Amino acid sequence: MPIEKERKDVGIADGEVSSGANVGLSSYELERLENIRQNQAFLSSINLLQANEELKKLTRPKPSQRGLMSRPKAAVKEVLPARKSLRLQNIKAEPLALLPEPRVMLIMQKKPKKPPGPLPMVAVNMEEGSKLPSQLLELWSEDSTEERKMRLDLKEYRSALESMKITKDRVAKVVMEHIFSAAFHPSASSLLLATGDKLGKVELWKLGGDWGDDGVLFFEPHTGPVSCMAFSRAHPTQLLSLSYDGSLRCMDVEKAVFHDVYDTAEGLNTFDFMSHDCFTLVVGNSLGEVAIVDRRTPGNTHEFLHSLDPKTLRCVSVHPSQKQYFVVAGSKVVNIYDSRYLTKTESQAVSVLRGHSFSISSAYFSPHTGNRVLSTCMDNYIRIYDTSAMTTKSPLLTTIKHIRTGRYLTKLSAKWDPKQEDCFVVSSMAHPRMVQVFHESGQRQHSFIDTKHRHIVLSATAFHPTRNAFLGGNVSGRLYVFSD
Template sequence: MTLGEDQVAKVTMDWIFSVAIHPSQSRALVAAGDKRGQVGLWNLDDRSSDGGVYVFEPHSHRVGCLHFSPAHAAHLLSVSNDGSLRCGDVTKAVFDEVYRDESASFSSFDFLSNDCSTLIVGHWDAHIAVVDRRTPGTSHELLGQVNSKTVRTVHMHPVDRNYFLTAGARDVSIYDLRCLKPSGMHPVASLSGNTKSVGSAYFSPVTGNRVVTICADNYIRVYDTSSLHAESPTILLSLKHNNTTSWLTRFRPVWDPRQEDCFVVGSMERPRQIDIFHESGELVHAFTNEDCLGSVCSINVLHPTRNLLVGGNASGRLHVFMD
């Protein structure tokens, strides 16, 4: 995969906090959410005068998480610090409100059901909500609180959808959704070893047998989660990584959706690059282009089936590596 001048575009006005790739095999459509609440869509196949970039303002604060719906090709869902979850129809440019809590601030979400009708939403104050899009209104179905000070990311297990993973403060924990309760919820497993705040945690995409985390102590860690009921999963990798990014969006390593043992993460190295690591800690590849990539891409995502990598930076630009 390579990067050219026509594969770099400014899609939002401010810092990018979330990036998503449409799963289509035939078209390259990417999205980014920024600090101000903007959502930018970029159709790389559109050669019109505006460059195929369309900007919307569905939120009033940071858009911390974006996902295209695997079940509905036109739907782009987003959560924000403004306490709302919206579903955008990209064919109509309409962003309907799905869930709102004016007293809360949302950090992340994931799809709970295969048809994407139900979701799990993480609140910054460590509450977890279950939302059913088929239910009239904008309230949750269930609301509980995990045993942590905050939740930065929430992620469902890819095989057993009864279990979900949260990261925040120094805590990385696996919970049983069937045990969700208003307070005092205890995890089935705690992933220890992080000494400062954790930026994110994600299950590996096929089996969920691995979890990758990133911590402000300047380490990326990979855990063995093949047994969900292991009280303290084994650390398989502690990779030294410069995560000191107070002037940038925090790094979030994410798994390659096409393989179980590699993850992509931004880098502070020069020349600027986006790294692919094996779970053993081996650097598999560094994506770089000194002419077109001159900034740190903190938020990165890989296409589920195509050779396509998108990186977002703190000035609202997306960089798309493709073959």
């Protein structure tokens, strides 16, 4: 018997057997088509097909579009003429000479540092020639002499933490790059925040502000990562920012300039105020040295320079009441020094905080009494030391396990809540991502979690000095604010 050349396809649309589909089919094939029809009818009756389509559309929630616009689109590439073979054109190719082998490796050029002296305070994201908003100056100059809130017991403190929530209007893209540092302005009437990024930009964001991009203004006083910034406790109208490019500047909104405070060829990592009037500073650099800087002295150089660590200094913190003492987080040591007895080299520490086996990210005196020092180490432990007696070897009180960050994130640092002497905050790499608040005993008090962005690590953190507000910044340049 000759084999049939071809059999017509069976047409099935939307789960229905097309008319004439049973022509020439066996009983098995007819039964199979009927089963397909019944299965699809059942799935349609329970809306499973529609639910499957909706699941395919589900992705991670889109990041907040508040604040700065996303990165500009790349320029269109120039269309070059098509390459033609010399052989096909009957043109003899010239022999190529081999390039000499390079003897040295090429070094990536750094962006030139800003010129010395005061820089005009011009917002990059405002029209050329625009003045700073008058509302910013009013807020910046607001009398913030309000005393810090009284210390709460742990039950009251936990209740205050639980009252702090995040909403979509408290998330904004404030810089285009990785956030390295952040701080709250001490104003109590409105939330005004400052951050520093990887490229040397400093931004100001007022929640609910109508200037710039959704209340965001950003400036370019540095050309390297802004690793440390702080508002003067004596003069809140002054914001000091320090950069890896070796510059330390003071933002003056009233005069619309960035004053040149300190400048050096070495990279700067950290600073703190050494006097109650905040005019004297201790500044740490990448060579393991600390510079004592007096802002009242003309020029932008240091008064004294002392070598304390053979490698680098990552953090300095001055005692809140006894300003001659400051703690230093170095390559693998945490020491407390007395500034009155420093020598150019080989200064003796007043107290040694032992137990660290890797490099230390940070070390801070407790905010009111200085009776505790909180350190964060790359050995995955947070430690609290008793420094009330300032003995030669400060005793270790508490050790808390934590997970350090990866290479592309800012190193996690535990920081005290300035309103609470015995509690601190630190980001967590646990899933879902969160920021945790601990008591000095190691007891966890609260966890800040953004349920819509459970994958985001908030490396840069800070508490407001008087209000129930907390901020966290991430590597994409976004700030997240939890507030009551």
